[in-house]
Amino acid sequence: MKIDVKHTAELSRITLTPEELEKFTPQMETILESVSVLKDVNTDGVQPMKAHVKFNELREDVPQESLTQEEVLRNAKHKESGFVKVYGKVFGAIEES
Amino acid sequence: MEYDTIIGLEIHVQTKTKSKMFCTCPTGYFQKEPNSHVCPVCMALPGALPVPNKRAIELCMLMGLATNCTIANEIYFDRKHYFYPDLPKGYQISQYKNPICSNGSVTLPNGFEVKIERIHQEEDVAKSTHHSSTSETDYSLIDYNKSGVPLIEIVTKPCLRTAKDAKDFATQIRQIARYLNISDADMEKGQMRCEPNISIQEKGRWEEKDGMILPLGDYKLNPKVEVKNIGSITAVEKAIEFEVARLTKDLEEGKPLIQQTRGWNANKNVTEFQRSKETADDYRYMPEPDIPVIGVSNEDIERVKSELIELPHEKITRYMNDWDISQYAAEVISASRKDASYFENLQALLSEKLEHKIAAQEAANWLMGTVFALEGDKEIDMNDLSLLIMKFKEGKITKGKAEEMLKDCISNNKDISDELDMFEKSASDNAGNIQDIVKQVLDNNPKAVADYKGGKEATMGFLVGQVMQKTKGASNPNDVKNILIELLK
Structure with a gap:
């Protein structure tokens, strides 16, 4: 099974050296190979299993207290005036909503 | 091309x-x-x-x-x-x-x-x-x-x-x-x-x-452009117009077009290149x-459908068809839910005394002329307004005086029906001596009297105005006019 590791890495914004690319590609192919046994299972006539919930059972629109700013930022590696700080140029080829 | x-x-x-x-x-x-x-x-x-x-x-x-x-x-x-x-x-x-x-x-x-x-x-x-x-x-x-x-x-x-x-x-x-x-x-x-x-x-x-x-046939489609960062409704139109002109110019000049995302720059009124989209997302x-x-x-x-109320474009059609409201007025009134509901309630209130089309037209005129002009932080009480509109329709008060009274009541927290009572009382007090006031006005304006007698009927407006001024607006302009005509015979 083939996988374009370079493309996948780019989508995840991970830079890989040519050596890493060469090392990871066969490893990932092996993983996909192992999973692909699922494709051999005959599922003709088997309905997909989906959990259902009724519309009325959904959460009502009632706000509750959030975490404090201090708690939110506790795990942030970098912060500045209440914001999470992220280094690097984040604009690139990947779409922003 | x-x-x-x-x-x-x-x-x-x-x-x-x-x-x-x-x-x-x-x-x-x-x-x-x-x-x-x-x-x-x-x-x-x-x-x-x-x-x-x-x-x-x-x-x-x-x-x-x-x-x-x-x-x-x-x-x-x-x-x-x-x-x-x-x-x-x-x-x-x-x-x-x-x-x-x-x-x-x-x-x-x-x-x-x-x-x-x-x-x-x-x-x-x-x-x-x-x-x-x-x-x-x-x-x-x-x-x-x-x-x-x-x-x-x-x-x-x-x-x-x-x-x-x-x-x-x-x-x-x-x-x-x-x-x-x-x-x-x-x-x-x-x-x-x-x-x-x-x-x-x-x-x-x-x-x-x-x-x-x-x-169609062997035609090759031109690529599309997506524009982001549009911060207002008018910018939607401007950005598209700019892009169409830009694309047309590039094509005419034989420049190759590329699929791309551009951003609207509202200060310069241009779109700017952000990134190309060579591959599908x-x-x-x-x-x-x-x-x-x-x-x-x-x-x-x-259940969700029950929240669906009549929408602006439906209101516009109804106002125009049922009540002969002009398209312009219908559009202005229906633009916000609040104004539309004020208008409809006022129309209903006035319909108790007036024919429904006339009620709607009065409601529209007063809403667009008076309410929009006066309404600040405080909503004008609809009962007060309808009371004033009815007095106006009965010829008991001029529109100018009614607006003045409304303004005074809003800014000084006065009760409009009290004010109207006082106004009508002073109007009837004046009625007794109105003859005297009219005579006085005629004595003071010999030129206007001569002009009127010489055939300049427009002078009547001036004379009525003079009398209204002296009675501080507390008399019915039609009554004043009749007295004037009588005395000038």
Whole structure:
């Protein structure tokens, strides 16, 4: 099974050296190979299993207290005036909503 | 060469819920401390599970019902993957193949029907600001308060042909959103965002089929451009006009066109290149395993439908047909739900005494002339206003005096019926000596009297005015006029 590791890495914004690319590609192919046994299972006539919930059972629109700013930022590696700080140029080829 | 313009619009609208789409954090983040409306779910901490907000989905359905969409009986959520700091999970929960609303339409004031392909539910992302610094590497500051706020995306088919229609469509969507309390839809605050897709194609060389633009014969379609960062309704029109001119010029000059995303620069009134889109987006959509399929019964849909009230374009037609209101007045009055309901209530109140068309026309005139001019922070009491309008219709008070009284009562907290009583009393007190006042006015204005007797009938207005001034407006101008005519015989 083939996988374009370079493309996948780019989508995840991970830079890989040519050596890493060469090392990871066969490893990932092996993983996909192992999973692909699922494709051999005959599922003709088997309905997909989906959990259902009724519309009325959904959460009502009632706000509750959030975490404090201090708690939110506790795990942030970098912060500045209440914001999470992220280094690097984040604009690139990947779409922003 | 002649070209057709082909436009499709994507409109994002933040819907007005109290809590976020998939967690219970409060939504009102505007001007709040950064990262103060955040919990493990909108921060994407490990193990956090999304729980859909019922009200948010109802508002999405309501927008669909208002735009003649079909509402799905099963709701599916999907993960749309992309990697960006404003999206802590690494994916946005959205809807891919099965949107909540599909196949709708909206009719513009000029009669053009805009086809809506879909309206789906998703979540907003965090707000990031980008900074450059000489002392350190470039960085971004992230505020997750906006992350997870309910967002709906309205996608039209590529059926729009002019910038004006695109603008009118965006205006109508904004109006519907506000009317039905789905959203405040303030573009400057980012509660509504419009992204047009634009291309120009040679006339007669393409066709539209099932919402797709297809080439005819050996024609090769020109690539499309997407414009982002549009911060107002007028900018929708301007940005499209700019793009059409730019694309046409490039084609005429033989420059190759590329598929790209451009950003609107509102200061310079131009679009600027952001990035090219050589490859199709690769979002690796997959079903969201953390949210079950949501079953929607027809009763659920009917319940949401009961929130659907008469929309502005329907009101305009009714006002014009039933009450002979001018199109201009009907449009102005129906533009906001508040004004429309004030107008309709005032019309009903006046209809108790006046014929219904006359009641509507008086209501419209007074609303547009007086109420809009006087209304500040305080709403004008409708009973007071109708009392004044009736006195005016009976010829007991002039419009100018009525407005003056209204203004005085609003700013000095006076009771309008007391004021009217006092006014009418002084009017009847004056009635006794009005003859004397008229005589006095005639004595003081021999030239006007001579002019009138010489055939200048317009002088009558001046004389009436003089008498009104002396009685401080507390007499009926028609009575004054009759007395004058009598005395001048």
